[in-house]
Amino acid sequence: MSLHNAAEINPARVNRLTGLMAEQGWDRLLLYGHAWRKDFFRYLLNVNFSGPYAIAALERSGQIRAVVSHPWDMEMLPEDTKVCDLPALTGGSVAVAGLELMDAGLANSLGAAPVSATALMEELRRIKAPEEIQALRRAAALADRGYECFAEIIEPGMAEFELVAEVEAFLKSNGAEDNFMLIASGGTEVTGMKPPTRRRFQPGDQVTTELTPQVDGYYAQICRTLVLGEPSAKQREAFSIFCEAQQAAQDLLRPGIDTADVARVQNDVFREHGYGEYTGAKYTRVRGHNLGLHPDENPYVLEDVHYTVKAGMTMIAHPNTYLPLSGYMVFGDTLLVTPAGCERLTMSEKKLFQK
Amino acid sequence: MKRGLIAWDKSELPPRAFETRLKRARERLAELDLPALAVYSDLWRSNYGRFYSNLMLYFNRAILLIPRHEQLLALCGLSPRVYPWIKSVTVLQEIVPSPDLSAKLVEVCSQRNWRRIGMIDPKGLPYDLHRALAAQLEIQTVPHESDEWERTMHRRARQMAWDGLNEELPASVGMLDREFVGQLERSLRRAGAEDLAILTTNGDRAPAPPSGQTLHDGFSVSVALEYRGHWTKIAQHHGSADSAIPRAAFLEVLSGALPFEICETPPEGAVVASALETRDGARRYFSGDAFWSTKNSLEPL
Numbered sequence: 001m002s003l004h005n006a007a008e009i010n011p012a013r014v015n016r017l018t019g020l021m022a023e024q025g026w027d028r029l030l031l032y033g034h035a036w037r038k039d040f041f042r043y044l045l046n047v048n049f050s051g052p053y054a055i056a057a058l059e060r061s062g063q064i065r066a067v068v069s070h071p072w073d074m075e076m077l078p079e080d081t082k083v084c085d086l087p088a089l090t091g092g093s094v095a096v097a098g099l100e101l102m103d104a105g106l107a108n109s110l111g112a113a114p115v116s117a118t119a120l121m122e123e124l125r126r127i128k129a130p131e132e133i134q135a136l137r138r139a140a141a142l143a144d145r146g147y148e149c150f151a152e153i154i155e156p157g158m159a160e161f162e163l164v165a166e167v168e169a170f171l172k173s174n175g176a177e178d179n180f181m182l183i184a185s186g187g188t189e190v191t192g193m194k195p196p197t198r199r200r201f202q203p204g205d206q207v208t209t210e211l212t213p214q215v216d217g218y219y220a221q222i223c224r225t226l227v228l229g230e231p232s233a234k235q236r237e238a239f240s241i242f243c244e245a246q247q248a249a250q251d252l253l254r255p256g257i258d259t260a261d262v263a264r265v266q267n268d269v270f271r272e273h274g275y276g277e278y279t280g281a282k283y284t285r286v287r288g289h290n291l292g293l294h295p296d297e298n299p300y301v302l303e304d305v306h307y308t309v310k311a312g313m314t315m316i317a318h319p320n321t322y323l324p325l326s327g328y329m330v331f332g333d334t335l336l337v338t339p340a341g342c343e344r345l346t347m348s349e350k351k352l353f354q355k
Numbered sequence: 356m357k358r359g360l361i362a363w364d365k366s367e368l369p370p371r372a373f374e375t376r377l378k379r380a381r382e383r384l385a386e387l388d389l390p391a392l393a394v395y396s397d398l399w400r401s402n403y404g405r406f407y408s409n410l411m412l413y414f415n416r417a418i419l420l421i422p423r424h425e426q427l428l429a430l431c432g433l434s435p436r437v438y439p440w441i442k443s444v445t446v447l448q449e450i451v452p453s454p455d456l457s458a459k460l461v462e463v464c465s466q467r468n469w470r471r472i473g474m475i476d477p478k479g480l481p482y483d484l485h486r487a488l489a490a491q492l493e494i495q496t497v498p499h500e501s502d503e504w505e506r507t508m509h510r511r512a513r514q515m516a517w518d519g520l521n522e523e524l525p526a527s528v529g530m531l532d533r534e535f536v537g538q539l540e541r542s543l544r545r546a547g548a549e550d551l552a553i554l555t556t557n558g559d560r561a562p563a564p565p566s567g568q569t570l571h572d573g574f575s576v577s578v579a580l581e582y583r584g585h586w587t588k589i590a591q592h593h594g595s596a597d598s599a600i601p602r603a604a605f606l607e608v609l610s611g612a613l614p615f616e617i618c619e620t621p622p623e624g625a626v627v628a629s630a631l632e633t634r635d636g637a638r639r640y641f642s643g644d645a646f647w648s649t650k651n652s653l654e655p656l
Contacts, residue, residue, distance in 0.1 A: 050615070071617070072562055173536070174537075
């Protein structure tokens, strides 16, 4: 069932948040969202609002109010949520989740310097409840189907943006609220993914993509590479390195592991094959990241970022980088951390796709 | 957001449009005795960055710096790996990697001995950035000025939205709302739309994201479309609503710091969207279009 317009307040989340407020001595917790980052707001009020911003306000008593910036958004709120103006939220000790995203003018109108609740909220959100995992499973299944659509439709002569239009249409038609997607095509000159261009696919192109559909608020991600035609020996060699690196991360991921080690085992594979220099910032961004209500959540999987993995986290491990063998290549799956290890949520075949 | 075609077509927005805008910005800096204008940009607050350079970020954030006596440069949170692409769709020649945007801006300013700089809508900066900058620089608000090129682009966006909607609307009754939205996405993104937000309603509530409902005769759809950085927003209902009575109307600014901000009195020169709700009994119909706000009225785009 879709929850887009049927927001229900989750009592367990209210309890977790009021518990956090009591611990921190906050009288009021504001969960801010704007058009691109609705994640903090949606943790409490799962409403896909359409105005420039919205704020959910939680009192320590459990009372919930909301500030919305568009008249149509009021009608999507749960019936018992009172709508109020911003001045009603001033006074007392106020903490804001998403403060860093908030317009300075809006933040300053809250009165005395507000406290950021962002880091603590991110920590609270990392471990997913069963209903969140169900949404992530649905998003992962749609990511798989979205990639199937991508691989089926692509053909030489089609422009990158035309392919993206088809994939977006497929995902939206099948229930995605949103999708974060990057793409690249060409050969060894390609150093990274970006939004689609007018470039037309050519025989022999290597086409990379990252699909991240959002279902009921939650994003799952898949990264795959496809060759239009017969992959070259170098492309096959490169893919085997990516596959080995991703598998190393998947084999390691379990509660208690340091995320830095999840990055290290991936990078070690590249080092063993003589491509260690391509694991740095010049050629790549991160070796994975957390997933949830935002498609690019902390912690980032990097060798210098330390975080102890916990059961219930959902992450992607993707050793995406440039290699001189192939150009920029991507490969990654969404993984749910279980008590004993991890479960792959995106189930597309682990292969170098070709068409 | 912004995962459609980001492009710069010089036949519709010639380099001299940006040269003129930058020249006007520098004239304004001279009048205000400021050494530089800083223009913030991210996925959502992209209107002003696009205006001066055609920069349209798909992730992360950036600050355009328009010095009075030097070349335009961008401080950018994205990786240098994508700078060739950014340069291919903008007027930017110099892009400085800036993982810490405020620190880099302060560094660039201090190297030039600038203590006071101009900024469009500093209150619209993200709180963390504003706080870091305000602690180290004196920031003076510089007003934004629209121009005819901008209106022309909004006009194209509006036309694209209407063309797509007029094509898809007639055969839409009986479809699931999400299927109709998917079909519109295909049509509009193939036509070149960069970003879309499509809402529907069967008349029992305000337009909202799809929820798996079958669309009935008289349903309404709202299409917000971004074409090369220029937003439009239109709304239309399927079929006739001859006996419907106007109940509510509001205006949203499309060309301001944030698109879709509700306004009582539109700023002169702004591009705005007007939404009208009418009712026939309990049934609600929505319609709307984009306009250009002049001193005393709203003019058709």
